Amino acid sequence: MTAPGRDPVPAPAAKSAQFSSTRRQFLRGLGLVGAASVCPPLTTAATANPANAKPSHPDLEEYGRDPQPVILQINGQTHTVSVAPRDTLLDVLRHQLNLTGTKSICEHGACGGCSVLWDGRAVPTCLCLAREAAGHEILTVEGIADDPRFAPLIEAFCAHDAAQCGFCIPGFVVRAAELFLQGERMSTEEVQIALSGNLCRCGTHAKIVTAVTAALSAGAIA
Amino acid sequence: MRAPQTFEEVDVFFPDTLDAALIAQADPNRRGRVLAGGTDLMVQWEAGVVPLPPRVISIKHLPVLRQIEENPGMLIIGAGVTHKQLRASPLVRQYLPSLAEAAATIGGEQIQVMGTIGGSVANASPAGDLAPSLMVAEGDVVLASVRGERRVPVTACWTGYRQIDCAPDELIVRFELTKMPAGYCEGWRKLGPRQAQAISKIMGSFRGQLTDGIITDFKVAVGSVAPTCIRLYELEQWLVGKPCDAATCNEAETRARAGVHPIDDIRSTAAYRQWVTGRMIRSFLQTLEVK
Numbered sequence: 001m002t003a004p005g006r007d008p009v010p011a012p013a014a015k016s017a018q019f020s021s022t023r024r025q026f027l028r029g030l031g032l033v034g035a036a037s038v039c040p041p042l043t044t045a046a047t048a049n050p051a052n053a054k055p056s057h058p059d060l061e062e063y064g065r066d067p068q069p070v071i072l073q074i075n076g077q078t079h080t081v082s083v084a085p086r087d088t089l090l091d092v093l094r095h096q097l098n099l100t101g102t103k104s105i106c107e108h109g110a111c112g113g114c115s116v117l118w119d120g121r122a123v124p125t126c127l128c129l130a131r132e133a134a135g136h137e138i139l140t141v142e143g144i145a146d147d148p149r150f151a152p153l154i155e156a157f158c159a160h161d162a163a164q165c166g167f168c169i170p171g172f173v174v175r176a177a178e179l180f181l182q183g184e185r186m187s188t189e190e191v192q193i194a195l196s197g198n199l200c201r202c203g204t205h206a207k208i209v210t211a212v213t214a215a216l217s218a219g220a221i222a
Numbered sequence: 223m224r225a226p227q228t229f230e231e232v233d234v235f236f237p238d239t240l241d242a243a244l245i246a247q248a249d250p251n252r253r254g255r256v257l258a259g260g261t262d263l264m265v266q267w268e269a270g271v272v273p274l275p276p277r278v279i280s281i282k283h284l285p286v287l288r289q290i291e292e293n294p295g296m297l298i299i300g301a302g303v304t305h306k307q308l309r310a311s312p313l314v315r316q317y318l319p320s321l322a323e324a325a326a327t328i329g330g331e332q333i334q335v336m337g338t339i340g341g342s343v344a345n346a347s348p349a350g351d352l353a354p355s356l357m358v359a360e361g362d363v364v365l366a367s368v369r370g371e372r373r374v375p376v377t378a379c380w381t382g383y384r385q386i387d388c389a390p391d392e393l394i395v396r397f398e399l400t401k402m403p404a405g406y407c408e409g410w411r412k413l414g415p416r417q418a419q420a421i422s423k424i425m426g427s428f429r430g431q432l433t434d435g436i437i438t439d440f441k442v443a444v445g446s447v448a449p450t451c452i453r454l455y456e457l458e459q460w461l462v463g464k465p466c467d468a469a470t471c472n473e474a475e476t477r478a479r480a481g482v483h484p485i486d487d488i489r490s491t492a493a494y495r496q497w498v499t500g501r502m503i504r505s506f507l508q509t510l511e512v513k
Contacts (some may be wrong), residue, residue, distance in 0.1 A: 063235040063252065063277065085234030086278070088264075108265045110419055112332050124332045126268075127260040131236055132283050175331065196418030197330020 070134050074099070075143030083130045090114045090125035093140060101141040101170045112198030113171040116140045122175045122197075141170040144177045153180050156215035157208070164202035172198050176212045185217050226274040229267065233277045240286050240366070240395065243279055247391045248368040254279030256393060258302060258341035261333050282338060287395060290314065296361060297401055301340025301394045306331070308339065308352075317401035320408035320427040321355035327412050328352075330419050340394040343379065346386045346450070349489070353380070353451035354427035355410060357443035361399035365392040373398075383449035406431045406439070407513040411502050415489075422446050423490035424498050428506040432513075437461050437470075442506060447484040447495050454481050457503070466511045474507060475500035 067082040074097065081096050090107075093099040093116070102125060105113035109124040116125050117139040144150045153176055156162075163169045175198055179186065186194065191213045192205075200208065226232050235254055237243040246252045255275035257263055259282055266272045281287065287302030290311050297317050299308075308314050308325035315322045328334055328342075328351050342352045343363065362373040365388055374387050376397065381387050388394065402408055408429045414420030426444040430437065440461045445451040457477050464470045484495035 063233045063246075063254075065231065065233050084230065085236070086229040086232050107268050109261055109329070109333050109336065112330060115332055118335075121335050122332050123335050127264045127336050129234070129257075129260075129280060131234075132280065193418070194331060197332040197334075199419070 068131075070131055072130070072133055072138060073136065074138045075140055075146070081130075085129070085131055087130045088126055089116070089128040089130045089133050089138070092130040093125060099140050099142050101145075103167060103170055105167070105171075106199075110199065111168065111171065112175060113168050115171045115174040115198070117144075117174060117178055117181075120178065120181055122178045124197075139174075139177075141173050144173060150177055150180065152218055153177060153212075153215045156211040156218070160207050160211035160214065162204060162208045162211040164200075164204045168198060168200040168202075169208075172200070172208050172212075176215065179212065179216060186213065188213050191216070226276055229274065231276075232274055235277065235279045236283070237279065237281065240281075240284055240393075243281055243284070243393060244366060244368050244391075246279060247393060250390070253277065253390060256281060256344065258282045258338040258344075259304065259336040260341075261329065261337040262341065262345045262347075281393065282341075287338075287340070292317070292401070295401060296398045299339060299397045299399065301343075301396055302338050303340075305329075305334040305337050305339075305342075305352075309334065318355065318359055318399060318408070319402065320410040320429070321352060321359065321399075323410040324351045324355045324412070324425070324427065327410075327418075333419075339397065343397075344386055344388065344394055346380050346384045348383065348448060348450055349422050349425075349446045350451065351412065351422060351425055351445070354425060354443035354445050355408070356397065356399065357451055357453050358408070358427050358429040358441040359399040359402070360441075361397065363394060364396045364398060365389075366395045367392045371395075377453060380450035402429060403431075405433075407510060409506050409509040411505060413498060421489060424484075424495045424502070426499070426502050426506070428510075430506070430510045432466055432510050435465050435467075437464050437466050437507075437510070440510075442503065444482060444499055444502070446489070447482040447499060452482070454478060454503075457481055461507075466507055471504045471507050475504045478503040 065084060067084045069080050070083040072079050072081060079097060081092055083092055090102060090104055093102045094104060102116055103113040105111045107126045109127045112124065114125045115122040119136050175195060179194055188209060191209050195209065235246060254277035257278050257280045267274055282302050284302060287300040289300045290303055290313055291298045292313055297313055305325040305328045309322050328337060339352055342350050356376045361376050363376050363379045365372045379387050406429055410427045412425040413423045422445060424446045426442060428442040430440040440458050442458060443451055443453045457474060460477060461474060479496050479500040482496055482499045484492045486492050
């Protein structure tokens with residue numbers, strides 16, 4: 001099996017970012033037209049009188065939308081990336097670092113497909129601002145695939161035929177890796193509850209739960 | 223000024239200290255929409271259901287907001303404490319058990335490590351799962367601004383549908399909640415379409431005391447049946463002094479149904495919610511009897 005979730009032909013980072021940005025702006029534009037018909041446009045004194053827009057405190061210079069260099073620790077490597085304050089960790093991983101194993105699926109924090117380990121804990125990166133990841137250890141599904149400690153877990157996913165279309169599997173692997181790191185054996189029911197933050201629309205939950213339960217019972221991480 | 227059309231047009235501020243955040247909030251020209259865990263706001267913005275704010279101030283990373291402490295009578299919970307912290311904290315599990323239980327039923331594990339108690343309260347949804355447990359615990363929401371601190375009783379902090387008693391320059395910084403006294407018990411029930419990742423059709427919490435078969439204290443709050451989470455004060459008063467028996471359960475179920483006036487919406491119907499409110503009260507009284 002190839003590394004889970006890794007796209008066979010990585011697209012150039014700049015191209016994918018541009019495409020995605022266009023698609024999203026289009027979709028957001030549709031949503032905002034609907035909202036704008038109900039809500040009056042926001043008006044603030046800041047724009048009425050630009051002189052008032054000066055920061056009232058030195059810290060306020062942090063306010064801004066311009067990209068700034070941010071140092072991220074991802075899969076044991078240090079990356080310096082240019083991050084706008086509003087960029088999600090998901091966008092930075094996929095579009096700047098080309099770590100496309102982290103999937104953008106629901107963008108609601110509901111499906112778990114964009115999970116990464118943040119200091120060892122699975123979080124949905126679609127809801128994380130990338131700037132806040134500075135100073136934390138991020139492990140993506142690529143890092144898990146490359147780490148021999150997790151080989152028994154990956155093998156269990158394969159042995160139990162846990163993937164159908166496979167799109168959700170990177171998220172499940174990341175969450176399962178968190179459980180695997182904790183090194184506790186869990187019952188089938190406990191695994192079901194632990195994986196409740198990940199959704200599979202093909203309906204292979206049963207096999208995924210079997211795979212993770214088997215991997216956990218096969219023993220704690222070395 | 224037109225509202226930002228895309229996230230790229232939103233200014234975001236990551237303050238280093240709480241004071242820096244409060245100074246920014248004090249200035250109407252620098253004030254930002256407060257972002258904590260992002261499990262409500264990021265989703266609403268992404269979906270385009272609310273206009274994007276021109277400025278966002280992100281506060282979840284501030285360590286001062288992430289602590290859980292105690293004093294003899296109260297638990298003090300920082301506004302940035304996550305649902306995961308609530309469900310795992312030995313202090314919360316011992317002294318506010320229904321709050322720990324409620325936190326454990328929110329979203330999935332990945333949402334629980336993101337969402338915060340302060341964000342849940344500020345979002346002020348009538349379906350906010352932490353609200354009933356906060357209302358039966360009683361205590362204060364502490365709001366801070368450059369003008370100083372202000373306390374609002376947690377039972378009065380929601381003033382209407384998605385509205386909270388919080389001035390534009392104020393931040394919710396912590397909750398000071400009354401510990402469950404010895405001899406009391408608490409309970410939590412939630413009904414959604416499935417066990418995880420579901421927004422409640424109806425949910426509720428109680429805190430009560432049974433002494434020699436007589437109900438000596440009972441507080442109950444129900445969410446998703448009114449514009450805000452509500453306490454059933456009339457029912458509580460009626461219950462105190464009654465024996466916890468079948469007749470009391472039957473009458474309490476009827477009174478509970480008469481005491482709520484829910485609506486039909488996307489998640490459930492008024493009739494179902496009214497019926498379940500009664501069953502929930504019965505279940506709470508039975509829990510009280512067993513414990």
